[in-house]
Amino acid sequence: MSTDTSRRAFIAASAGAAGFVALAPGVKLMDLAQANADPDVASGKVRWGMLIDTTKCATGCSDCVTACAKENAIEPGSGRPSQSSQWIRKIELKEKTGGHRELSLPMLCQHCANPPCVDVCPTGASFKRADGIVLVDRHICIGCRYCMMACPYQARSFVHEPLHNQNPEVPRGQGCVESCTLCVHRVDKGQTPACVESCTHQAMLFGDLNNPDGEIARRINTVTSSQVRADLRLDPGVRYQGI
Amino acid sequence: MAANIVYRELTNKRAIGLLLAVAGLFIAGGFAAHLTMEHHGHVITGMDNRIVWGLPHVFAVFLIVAASGALNVASTASVFGKTIYKPLAPLSGLLALALLAGGLTVLMLDLGRSDRIIVAATKYNFKSIFAWNVFLYTGFFAIVGAYLWLMMERRMNAYAKPLGAAAFIWRLVLTTGTGSIFGFLIAREAYQSALLAPMFIALSLSYGTAIYLLTLAAACAIDDRPLGDAIVRRLKNLLATFVAASLYFVAIFHLTNIYFTRNHGVEYFILVDGGIFTGLFWLGQVIIGSVLPLILLLAPKVTRSRILLSCIAIVIGGICQMYVTIIGGQAWPLDLFPGFTARSSFFDGVIHSYAPGLWEILLSLGGVALAAAIVMVALKLLRFLPERMDDATLDPSQSGKHTT
Amino acid sequence: MLRRAVTFLAFITLAMLAALATPAAFAESGRVPKPVIDIANPGQCIASPEVMRRTHMDLLKHQRDKTLREGERHAKISLNGCIDCHASKNNGSVLGTKENFCQSCHTYAAVKLDCFECHQPKAAKIAGVKP
Numbered sequence: 001m002s003t004d005t006s007r008r009a010f011i012a013a014s015a016g017a018a019g020f021v022a023l024a025p026g027v028k029l030m031d032l033a034q035a036n037a038d039p040d041v042a043s044g045k046v047r048w049g050m051l052i053d054t055t056k057c058a059t060g061c062s063d064c065v066t067a068c069a070k071e072n073a074i075e076p077g078s079g080r081p082s083q084s085s086q087w088i089r090k091i092e093l094k095e096k097t098g099g100h101r102e103l104s105l106p107m108l109c110q111h112c113a114n115p116p117c118v119d120v121c122p123t124g125a126s127f128k129r130a131d132g133i134v135l136v137d138r139h140i141c142i143g144c145r146y147c148m149m150a151c152p153y154q155a156r157s158f159v160h161e162p163l164h165n166q167n168p169e170v171p172r173g174q175g176c177v178e179s180c181t182l183c184v185h186r187v188d189k190g191q192t193p194a195c196v197e198s199c200t201h202q203a204m205l206f207g208d209l210n211n212p213d214g215e216i217a218r219r220i221n222t223v224t225s226s227q228v229r230a231d232l233r234l235d236p237g238v239r240y241q242g243i
Numbered sequence: 244m245a246a247n248i249v250y251r252e253l254t255n256k257r258a259i260g261l262l263l264a265v266a267g268l269f270i271a272g273g274f275a276a277h278l279t280m281e282h283h284g285h286v287i288t289g290m291d292n293r294i295v296w297g298l299p300h301v302f303a304v305f306l307i308v309a310a311s312g313a314l315n316v317a318s319t320a321s322v323f324g325k326t327i328y329k330p331l332a333p334l335s336g337l338l339a340l341a342l343l344a345g346g347l348t349v350l351m352l353d354l355g356r357s358d359r360i361i362v363a364a365t366k367y368n369f370k371s372i373f374a375w376n377v378f379l380y381t382g383f384f385a386i387v388g389a390y391l392w393l394m395m396e397r398r399m400n401a402y403a404k405p406l407g408a409a410a411f412i413w414r415l416v417l418t419t420g421t422g423s424i425f426g427f428l429i430a431r432e433a434y435q436s437a438l439l440a441p442m443f444i445a446l447s448l449s450y451g452t453a454i455y456l457l458t459l460a461a462a463c464a465i466d467d468r469p470l471g472d473a474i475v476r477r478l479k480n481l482l483a484t485f486v487a488a489s490l491y492f493v494a495i496f497h498l499t500n501i502y503f504t505r506n507h508g509v510e511y512f513i514l515v516d517g518g519i520f521t522g523l524f525w526l527g528q529v530i531i532g533s534v535l536p537l538i539l540l541l542a543p544k545v546t547r548s549r550i551l552l553s554c555i556a557i558v559i560g561g562i563c564q565m566y567v568t569i570i571g572g573q574a575w576p577l578d579l580f581p582g583f584t585a586r587s588s589f590f591d592g593v594i595h596s597y598a599p600g601l602w603e604i605l606l607s608l609g610g611v612a613l614a615a616a617i618v619m620v621a622l623k624l625l626r627f628l629p630e631r632m633d634d635a636t637l638d639p640s641q642s643g644k645h646t647t
Numbered sequence: 648m649l650r651r652a653v654t655f656l657a658f659i660t661l662a663m664l665a666a667l668a669t670p671a672a673f674a675e676s677g678r679v680p681k682p683v684i685d686i687a688n689p690g691q692c693i694a695s696p697e698v699m700r701r702t703h704m705d706l707l708k709h710q711r712d713k714t715l716r717e718g719e720r721h722a723k724i725s726l727n728g729c730i731d732c733h734a735s736k737n738n739g740s741v742l743g744t745k746e747n748f749c750q751s752c753h754t755y756a757a758v759k760l761d762c763f764e765c766h767q768p769k770a771a772k773i774a775g776v777k778p
Contacts, residue, residue: 042718065588082291082590089589093580107579107587116429122373123366129718137715138765140362143355145295146373152430154577154589157292158355161284166767168727173765174284175355188720228579232429243580358761 047113047132048182049209049237050196051216051225054105056203062090064106067198071183073167077160085157085172087180088195093243103242106195106204109134109155109180110228110236117147117156117179126177132209132237133182141176148177152229155179209237248330248636250395250626258465259623266616273609276602277352285355288603293595294573299353301565302607305450306346306614307380307421308443309561311414312451312485314339314387316478317394318414321407327474327638331459333627336391338458338618339414339451340384345614347380349606372423379417386410395626418444425568432509433572438499442492446564449485452478453536453557458618460551462628471634472547479550483540486557490533493564509575512594513567520571523563532560570597682751687739687770688732693723707762726766734770742768 068074068088077084088108095101111134117126118134125141128134136147148156156179163173169185172178183193191197196204207216219225225239253259280288290297316335320328351360367374390410393403422443425434456478463470497514500506513520536553539545574595579585585592622628629636692699710724733748734741741749742763749768753760 040719040721062588077286079286080291081588082293082595083286085292086589089587089591091579091585091587091591093583093585095583097582107589107591118368119370120373120427121368122371122377123362124368127716129716131718135715137712139711139715140359140366141356142359142363143357144363144373145355146371146424148292148295149573150428150430152577153579154293154591158285158295160286160291162764166765168730168767168769168771171765171767175281176765177355184718188718 042129042131042133042188044130045210047209047237048111048187049132049207049216049239050182050193051205051207051219051239051241052105053203053205053241054103055242056201057090057103057105058201058203059092059102059104061104061201063198063200064088064195064204065090067194068108068180071167071186071194072170072172072181073165074172075165079160083160085159085178087155087157087178105240105243107153107155107228108195108238109151109182110153110234110238111180111182112237113235115234116150116152116232120146120150122146129184133184133187134179135181135184136176136178138171138173138176138178143175143177145177151179152232152234249630250330250333250628251630252624252626253462253466253619253622253628255465255467256623259619263616263619266612266619269605269608269612270616271609272605273349273352273607273612276605276609277357280353280602280606281357287600289598289600290603291595293590294570294597296569296573297597298566298599298603298607299349299610301562301569302610303346303349303353304421304424304569305561305565306342306349306610308418308447308565309450309454310339310342310346310447311383311418311421312447312449313342313455314410314414315448315451315481316455317390318407318411319481321404322411327477330629330632330637331474333391333394334459334462334622335455336387336394337621337627338455340387340391341614341617341621342451342454343380343383344617345610345612348613349610352606372420372427376417376420376424379413379420383410383413383417386413414447415444418447425572430577431572431575432506432578433513433568433575436496436500438492438496442489442496445485445488445492446561449482449489449557450561452482452485453554453561456482457551457554457558460547462622463632466628468628469631469633471632471637473634473638474632475547475550476545479540479545482550482554482557483537486533486536486540490529490537493528493533505581508578512575513571517571517574517594520567520574524567524571527563528560528567531556532563533557536560573597679755680745682755683746684748684751685735685737685746686732686748687734687736690732692732726762727771730766730768731770731772734768738769739772740769 065086065088072087074085074087088106090104091107092104093102111128111132113128113132115126115128115134118128121127122144123140123142125137125139126134126147127137143158145158148154148158156177158177159172159174161174166172170181183191183195186193192206196206205216205219207214209217209220211217220239223241225241226243227234227236227239228243288297314335316328317332317339319325320332351357354360363377367377369375386406387410390403390406393399393406419440422440425431426436426439428434456475460470462468497510501510513524515521517524535556539549539553539556542549574597576585576590576592576594579591694702706724707726710719710722711726713719713722714725730741735744735747738744738747741747742760743750745751745754749760749763
């Protein structure tokens with residue numbers, strides 16, 4: 001009958017309209033979210049990395065180490081030297097065979113794409129940001145040091161005593177594990193890490209590995225470079241030239 | 244068939260009071276060590292950025308591994324149907340819980356941020372075997388606690404068997420998880436092996452049964468309860484099997500590692516020129532911990548004192564094994580640049596040494612004392628132990644036969 | 648049975664009322680000093696004091712993940728922003744004496760402060776940070 005059909009039609013139409021009203025804003029927002037890459041938020045489109053030219057790196061120079069310590073307010077501790085934090089260090093290498101070639105290079109957190117430290121952290125405090133920087137969330141780090149056991153580069157340090165002179169932009173504290181943050185507080189402001197900026201021999205280059213026009217990607221495409229312990233397939237973001 | 248088994252609390256107040264007082268001292272020392280470490284930081288310990296897990300972890304992992312093995316006697320009764328062990332099962336469950344509690348306490352109090360245990364209990368990264376272990380350990384407490392209740396509450400005895408089977412499987416998973424803490428570490432040459440999980444299971448059976456025997460003998464001695472040779476002989480044979488199995492896994496682990504040229508460095512370090520680690524491996528783990536017990540247990544004329552001596556030797560060997568595994572594995576430097584020798588301000592390329600400080604020693608012993616105290620208090624308050632465990636009560640068919 | 652239950656409940660209620668009454672009595676008598684706050688830059692906070700007193704811990708706890716894990720840097724809520732305004736004129740910090748902002752209220756409320764195990768309690772200008 002006409003009344004029933006029109007009632008059904010009315011209900012169907014209302015349901016359709018209600019559904020549209022409910023879903024449409026969501027669709028519109030999703031559309032907006034993809035279109036609007038918030039510059040204030042770390043993006044997966046970028047992958048920060050470094051290229052270190054060991055042929056330019058000078059034996060005996062530790063400018064990068066000094067700059068890192070200054071920027072991140074890392075002071076020697078009151079205990080043994082092995083209990084002090086070291087986010088970047090110079091390693092002096094000597095080849096065992098052949099001509100016993102010598103070289104030196106800075107070793108820091110490699111900011112791997114498949115970080116073992118992130119895999120083993122029980123609380124998820126060790127994590128990788130969307131732009132590839134591997135960080136420790138000291139709000140939930142319980143100080144178990146498992147990530148220190150897992151890191152193949154011995155890049156992590158444990159804070160052995162209370163700290164008081166932190167840089168306000170680099171929170172760090174007793175009982176938590178820490179490592180090179182790639183100066184994330186500087187990178188987010190558009191600057192480069194302190195070690196790169198301080199290198200007087202121009203041995204360190206920092207940039208977006210995903211940007212084909214950027215200097216770092218162009219150089220990696222032209223010169224021979226390698227990753228340390230590449231056989232572990234961790235895909236570090238730090239590459240070395242001349243090893 | 245075991246006749247009327249009567250369970251009774253321990254009654255020797257003097258002895259228990261004395262032992263508890265001693266344990267209490269060590270527990271207080273452990274707690275004081277924790278408070279001091281939390282206040283001053285780990286700078287007051289012997290641990291550093293190279294040896295990140297020290298003596299507390301050695302003892303904690305030993306206690307945790309022994310805990311799962313201590314449940315074995317109960318499993319043999321419930322799961323494998325050896326009814327002669329049934330009266331001994333409640334003590335087995337209790338010991339498992341106490342050892343796990345002691346080990347976990349040391350582990351949790353050694354954290355850099357022990358005040359964040361709630362965080363560890365609520366935030367999980369399920370790719371981490373540590374996160375799984377949190378579930379496995381707490382689940383173990385729940386399952387074994389329920390299992391104990393089913394065993395000790397007459398009306399519920401019928402349900403003990405299925406839960407016993409669940410507890411058995413759970414503890415296998417738990418020990419696999421503990422072994423995998425090391426087995427999953429690709430970075431370190433001393434670990435990175437799937438064999439570590441089954442090795443830890445064999446070690447757990449060995450350590451747990453040894454500690455069980457020692458506890459059983461001690462409890463019976465305190466209260467003057469007869470302990471028959473039938474049951475001790477059976478436990479002795481089990482123990483010998485477990486020690487042999489452990490030795491087998493250790494041998495295969497090292498033999499395989501030696502086969503790979505790239506592991507020659509770390510194997511030579513552990514087996515030949517690692518100083519204290521080599522000493523602890525050969526003298527502690529192999530000779531005292533495995534060969535001596537096998538000789539004592541399998542020789543023709545086995546006496547009660549020899550069995551107990553071998554149990555003590557197994558425990559000593561177990562601590563040595565954990566020291567070699569945990570600290571030796573960290574002492575060997577990582578090889579970032581194969582083919583090069585390395586030197587740095589962060590101790591690349593050098594073998595790291597470790598000297599436990601007073602605070603770590605106190606914390607470790609505190610955990611052992613806590614486990615002991617839990618067992619003593621429980622035995623004093625509740626009826627875990629039969630009044631008589633002589634041959635006539637446990638296994639009438641065997642009484643009158645010669646021992647061994 | 649019922650009488651026992653009622654007696655028990657009455658006892659518990661009285662005990663709770665007594666417990667609740669006690670701190671109020673003590674506070675009025677001045678046993679626990681009320682917070683005295685010395686701020687370098689008084690003015691408008693990001694929300695009213697009533698709202699901030701109740702919610703600042705939740706705001707910080709939520710924002711910390713957005714900043715750390717997502718890299719959101721210019722949010723309204725920022726711990727360093729709080730410290731820059733709330734640090735004391737005397738020692739340039741939010742900790743140190745009972746007149747300092749965070750410390751005085753947290754001592755009064757007996758709530759442990761975890762933030763400054765890692766975060767710098769001194770305002771950026773005093774701590775010597777380059778802009």
